Amino acid sequence: MSTSTTSRPADGLRDEDTTVSAAAPGAAARKLGGVAGWVDDRTGSAKGVGYLMKKVFPDHWSFMLGEIAMYSMIICLLTGAFLTFWFVPSAGHTIYEGSYVPLRGVSMSEAYASTLNISFEVRGGLLIRQIHHWAALMFVVALTVHMFRVFFTGAFRKPREINWVIGSVLALLAIVEGFAGYSLPDDLLSGTGIRAMQGFVQTAPVIGSYLSWGIFGGAFPGEMIIPRLYSAHVLLIPALLIGLFSAHIILVAMQKHTQFPGPGRTNDNVVGFPVMPVYAAKAGGFFFIVFGVIVLISGLVGINSVWVYGPYDPSPVTAGSQPDWYMGFADGALRLLPGWLEFSFLGVTLSLNIALGALVLLPLVYTVLGVYPFVEAWLTKDKREHHLLQRPRNAPTRTALGMAAITIYSIFMFAAGNDIIAIKFGMSINDITVMFRWGLFLLPPLVFWVTKRICLSLQRRDRDTVLHGRETGTILRSPAGGFSERHEEISAQDRWTMVEHEPVATLELGESVDSNGVAAPDSKTLARRQKLSRFYYGDAVNPVTPAELDQAHHDHHGEAETDAIEGGRH
Amino acid sequence: MNALAARRRHPAAIAILIMLGLILTGALYAAVAPRPADAGTASADTVEMGRGLFLANCASCHGTNAEGLKLGDGDRVAGPTLVGVGKAAVDFQMGTGRMPMTVPGVQAPRMDEIKFTEKEISAIGDYIASLAPGPNVPSEEAVDPTKGDAARGGSLFRVNCAMCHNSAGAGGALTRGKYAPSLSGVIPRHIYEAMETGPQNMPVFSDRNLSATDKRDIIAFLKTVENQPSPGGMTLGSLGPVAEGLFAWVFALGLLVACAIWLGKKAA
Numbered sequence: 001m002s003t004s005t006t007s008r009p010a011d012g013l014r015d016e017d018t019t020v021s022a023a024a025p026g027a028a029a030r031k032l033g034g035v036a037g038w039v040d041d042r043t044g045s046a047k048g049v050g051y052l053m054k055k056v057f058p059d060h061w062s063f064m065l066g067e068i069a070m071y072s073m074i075i076c077l078l079t080g081a082f083l084t085f086w087f088v089p090s091a092g093h094t095i096y097e098g099s100y101v102p103l104r105g106v107s108m109s110e111a112y113a114s115t116l117n118i119s120f121e122v123r124g125g126l127l128i129r130q131i132h133h134w135a136a137l138m139f140v141v142a143l144t145v146h147m148f149r150v151f152f153t154g155a156f157r158k159p160r161e162i163n164w165v166i167g168s169v170l171a172l173l174a175i176v177e178g179f180a181g182y183s184l185p186d187d188l189l190s191g192t193g194i195r196a197m198q199g200f201v202q203t204a205p206v207i208g209s210y211l212s213w214g215i216f217g218g219a220f221p222g223e224m225i226i227p228r229l230y231s232a233h234v235l236l237i238p239a240l241l242i243g244l245f246s247a248h249i250i251l252v253a254m255q256k257h258t259q260f261p262g263p264g265r266t267n268d269n270v271v272g273f274p275v276m277p278v279y280a281a282k283a284g285g286f287f288f289i290v291f292g293v294i295v296l297i298s299g300l301v302g303i304n305s306v307w308v309y310g311p312y313d314p315s316p317v318t319a320g321s322q323p324d325w326y327m328g329f330a331d332g333a334l335r336l337l338p339g340w341l342e343f344s345f346l347g348v349t350l351s352l353n354i355a356l357g358a359l360v361l362l363p364l365v366y367t368v369l370g371v372y373p374f375v376e377a378w379l380t381k382d383k384r385e386h387h388l389l390q391r392p393r394n395a396p397t398r399t400a401l402g403m404a405a406i407t408i409y410s411i412f413m414f415a416a417g418n419d420i421i422a423i424k425f426g427m428s429i430n431d432i433t434v435m436f437r438w439g440l441f442l443l444p445p446l447v448f449w450v451t452k453r454i455c456l457s458l459q460r461r462d463r464d465t466v467l468h469g470r471e472t473g474t475i476l477r478s479p480a481g482g483f484s485e486r487h488e489e490i491s492a493q494d495r496w497t498m499v500e501h502e503p504v505a506t507l508e509l510g511e512s513v514d515s516n517g518v519a520a521p522d523s524k525t526l527a528r529r530q531k532l533s534r535f536y537y538g539d540a541v542n543p544v545t546p547a548e549l550d551q552a553h554h555d556h557h558g559e560a561e562t563d564a565i566e567g568g569r570h
Numbered sequence: 571m572n573a574l575a576a577r578r579r580h581p582a583a584i585a586i587l588i589m590l591g592l593i594l595t596g597a598l599y600a601a602v603a604p605r606p607a608d609a610g611t612a613s614a615d616t617v618e619m620g621r622g623l624f625l626a627n628c629a630s631c632h633g634t635n636a637e638g639l640k641l642g643d644g645d646r647v648a649g650p651t652l653v654g655v656g657k658a659a660v661d662f663q664m665g666t667g668r669m670p671m672t673v674p675g676v677q678a679p680r681m682d683e684i685k686f687t688e689k690e691i692s693a694i695g696d697y698i699a700s701l702a703p704g705p706n707v708p709s710e711e712a713v714d715p716t717k718g719d720a721a722r723g724g725s726l727f728r729v730n731c732a733m734c735h736n737s738a739g740a741g742g743a744l745t746r747g748k749y750a751p752s753l754s755g756v757i758p759r760h761i762y763e764a765m766e767t768g769p770q771n772m773p774v775f776s777d778r779n780l781s782a783t784d785k786r787d788i789i790a791f792l793k794t795v796e797n798q799p800s801p802g803g804m805t806l807g808s809l810g811p812v813a814e815g816l817f818a819w820v821f822a823l824g825l826l827v828a829c830a831i832w833l834g835k836k837a838a
């Protein structure tokens with residue numbers, strides 16, 4: 001049972017479809033004379049709700065990745081509120097007298113003592129802490145793969161660029177939120193994280209030490225940083241997250257969800273299930289599945305066992321000091337940057353070996369992410385609206401760029417675990433670092449090239465299948481004695497997904513020199529743009545055109561094609 | 571006998587005599603001098619038995635008199651000198667299966683299978699101790715975890731050991747393939763001896779750095795942590811955020827995506 005929401009010309013093709021006449025919930029509610037009617041009389045909310053309820057969502061598992069992120073965030077908010085009831089955001093000094101024997105009598109901050117208290121004394125406290133932390137990890141994991149989905153299917157194209165930018169900011173805020181939370185319990189690991197952060201801040205040229213002084217309200221560590229991080233973690237960033245996230249969702253509802261191409265799915269309709277009741281039931285059910293899986297994991301697998309690390313104290317560090325995975329790429333960059341990038345002149349030290357990884361990389365990653373849609377639109381000169389998704393193979397250059405970017409990010413991320421890799425695989429940490437350094441320069445181009453080749457080959461195979469049908473494996477022997485393989489024509493449905501995408505071509509920007517031999521004013525930019533366009537579309541494989549298909553059919557007299565084994569392919 | 575008599579006036583004879591005299595006084599001093607703990611039990615017999623075992627199993631690398639053996643390749647040695655390392659070092663190295671070293675590598679690894687009996691190890695230890703005094707095997711009481719203060723030991727451990735061994739004693743990487751091993755399952759005596767003798771890249775924690783009480787507290791901490799059930803569930807090897815991130819990406823995400831696909835298939 002599918003409906004389309006908008007009445008557009010394409011609907012004419014679907015006249016025979018049974019349309020569900022979903023009565024406006026407002027009206028239905030009033031018929032029930034229930035609470036909804038009462039609310040509507042006072043707020044007039046029925047119209048908006050009815051609009052939302054009739055929204056149609058296409059169905060594909062990859063569209064649920066964003067939901068996993070959303071639910072994980074909601075779980076963080078719920079469990080976080082629970083944690084605030086007991087957590088004491090203070091660096092105040094105390095002696096632990098709780099039930100964890102190996103720490104009894106040890107002096108520590110109140111923040112750490114209260115985290116131990118939540119873990120060991122508060123009923124269900126440890127479970128809630130672990131849910132909070134696992135959900136935080138899953139939040140960032142899910143939003144990352146959600147982003148991959150949006151990127152590789154081209155869902156960020158006009159008119160959804162703004163939502164892509166919002167998403168990028170959300171991703172950045174999520175990791176900052178996570179870092180702030182990770183730093184709160186004031187255990188050895190989180191303290192080491194704050195210490196590292198202070199180091200990063202200090203590498204800012206000229207203003208570094210003032211900045212650090214300001215953030216910490218004095219010398220490191222001081223008493224200010226935990227309360228400040230706490231305000232950021234439970235108030236400031238969550239507020240921003242919720243605001244931006246709402247905008248994100250409202251935009252999705254307004255712009256309607258994209259869909260994968262398929263018969264009956266056009267750029268002008270949305271085929272799927274209406275929110276009420278099907279989609280809501282599915283999505284609601286999915287919330288409980290996500291919640292259930294995260295609770296299950298939190299019940300079975302420990303995370304951030306703060307009692308193991310001990311209280312923070314600036315002198316010790318522990319082997320295996322790493323941030324949570326989403327901050328790993330910055331840590332990894334620091335481990336890869338060579339030490340000779342530290343310069344000293346006129347009594348001023350410029351620690352590029354740290355600043356590049358810490359102060360430059362992080363904003364850079366999220367800026368590149370945010371501007372990508374605009375760059376692509378500019379160099380492909382594509383200003384049209386897109387509501388149909390692309391199969392990744394049909395945008396080979398983008399897919400290859402994305403894979404190369406993921407490669408760079410992953411190398412940085414894995415480099416943060418170089419010591420763990422060394423002990424687990426019995427390797428030398430020095431060799432691993434050298435390997436990663438080379439990999440950083442060699443692998444991305446390689447991955448780009450391989451991915452692009454794979455995409456182009458897949459496109460060519462699609463063309464081949466459309467033109468010549470599917471190889472059946474059935475060998476025929478002709479009366480003359482020749483052998484050939486029978487090809488079977490594919491169904492119209494299958495063919496559609498292989499030919500629906502738009503043909504592309506490099507920009508033809510015309511003469512850069514006019515008839516009088518005068519260079520066009522912006523000829524340099526034009527030339528550059530054309531070059532980029534050629535990079536993007538230069539070796540494009542375009543879909544089979546109807547004419548080509550006719551021709552192919554004509555050649556084979558409309559019969560199922562056979563492929564001669566002797567004498568080669570046609 | 572004639573040959574010996576003929577060489578009586580050989581110029582080297584005097585040197586050999588002096589050396590013999592020195593060794594004898596040394597050995598005599600070692601035998602008579604007051605020694606800590608159970609050193610007195612080392613009889614000449616066990617020393618002799620230890621020497622035999624040493625010659626058969628260790629001399630190929632450490633030299634016939636435990637004086638160490640050069641490889642003739644710069645500073646590299648087949649085995650360092652063992653004069654003065656003490657019985658504790660032998661007990662640790664052999665008791666954890668590190669010695670006799672089987673394959674040359676960056677670091678002699680801990681072995682599960684110990685090819686020598688306690689008695690043989692003790693005999694070799696006595697032989698090494700007879701060469702020159704060194705740290706002895708600690709007494710039962712000195713390493714009894716129940717007599718130590720685990721919380722105090724935890725603080726000491728974090729300051730002195732965690733940077734190499736990780737705060738949970740899970741182990742960590744050092745440079746060029748060397749590593750500080752996991753400390754779980756190491757018996758108290760060997761923990762004590764490791765601190766006392768500082769094997770390979772581990773520093774020596776003499777009694778001036780960490781007193782006998784400190785060492786026992788550290789042992790108490792390690793044993794408490796090891797024996798108590800993990801309150802949070804599986805520990806993922808106590809490797810911290812890297813293991814947790816890997817688990818989130820592979821296992822948790824896999825499970826959630828599987829659920830999403832399953833739900834997507836359940837078309838209404």
Ligand code: HEM
Binds near residue numbers: 115129137304
């Ligand atoms: C939405 C995204 C959020 C993320 C990604 C996140 C992440 C984290 C992380 C990684 C920790 C360290 C926890 C640990 O292992 O102990 C943490 C701690 C904490 N979070 Fe959050 N959090 C979020 C939202 C919230 C909210 C909304 C609140 C409060 C209203 C909150 C309250 C707390 C408290 C009180 C702690 C410290 C308690 C403890 O460590 O046991 N969090 N958070």
